[in-house]
Amino acid sequence: MLKEKVEKALNEQINAEQYSALLYLSMSAWFESKGLPGFANWMYVQYQEELTHANKFFKYVIDRNGEVGLKGIEQMPTEFDNVVEVVEKTLEHEQYVTSLIDKLVDVAVEERDRATESFLKWFVDEQVEEEANVSEILDSLKLIEGKGNGLFMLDRELRQRTFVDTTQAE
Ligand code: FEO
Numbered sequence: 001m002l003k004e005k006v007e008k009a010l011n012e013q014i015n016a017e018q019y020s021a022l023l024y025l026s027m028s029a030w031f032e033s034k035g036l037p038g039f040a041n042w043m044y045v046q047y048q049e050e051l052t053h054a055n056k057f058f059k060y061v062i063d064r065n066g067e068v069g070l071k072g073i074e075q076m077p078t079e080f081d082n083v084v085e086v087v088e089k090t091l092e093h094e095q096y097v098t099s100l101i102d103k104l105v106d107v108a109v110e111e112r113d114r115a116t117e118s119f120l121k122w123f124v125d126e127q128v129e130e131e132a133n134v135s136e137i138l139d140s141l142k143l144i145e146g147k148g149n150g151l152f153m154l155d156r157e158l159r160q161r162t163f164v165d166t167t168q169a170e
Contacts, residue, residue, distance in 0.1 A: 021050035026076035038155035
């Protein structure tokens with residue numbers, strides 16, 4: 001049985017992960033519209049990953065006999081100035097998600113909910129990877145100043161990313 005505070009925080013995280021999914025889907029569409037199919041693919045895979053994160057939280061709340069409370073869909077940003085801005089926003093968003101996960105761990109610790117604390121460890125580790133992956137792309141983009149042949153080559157590289165449901169690989 002989940003304590004109320006933990007249940008509320010977990011539900012907020014389901015919604016945050018769903019928000020992340022839609023934000024990245026919107027960014028994927030923006031990249032498609034700019035003729036960058038590799039970046040669009042990378043963001044689409046990111047969207048798929050975020051859905052699995054939301055579903056992992058969803059399943060956990062159900063497994064603990066908690067009550068799921070879903071929010072509605074908000075309007076996502078659709079306009080960005082340039083490629084570098086989109087990737088910077090992605091990194092900022094991942095850093096924000098990391099702070100949410102850290103706060104969630106604090107709630108689990110305060111409420112002495114060891115199962116939730118243990119469950120969250122996967123997300124603590126995942127966020128390290130999430131931030132590192134985006135930082136790597138941002139570093140490459142800065143090197144090539146976000147344009148020209150370098151951008152074309154980076155786009156080709158990002159086309160290779162395929163979706164793997166890492167929430168199942170345990
Ligand atoms: Fe679900 Fe990208 O954090």
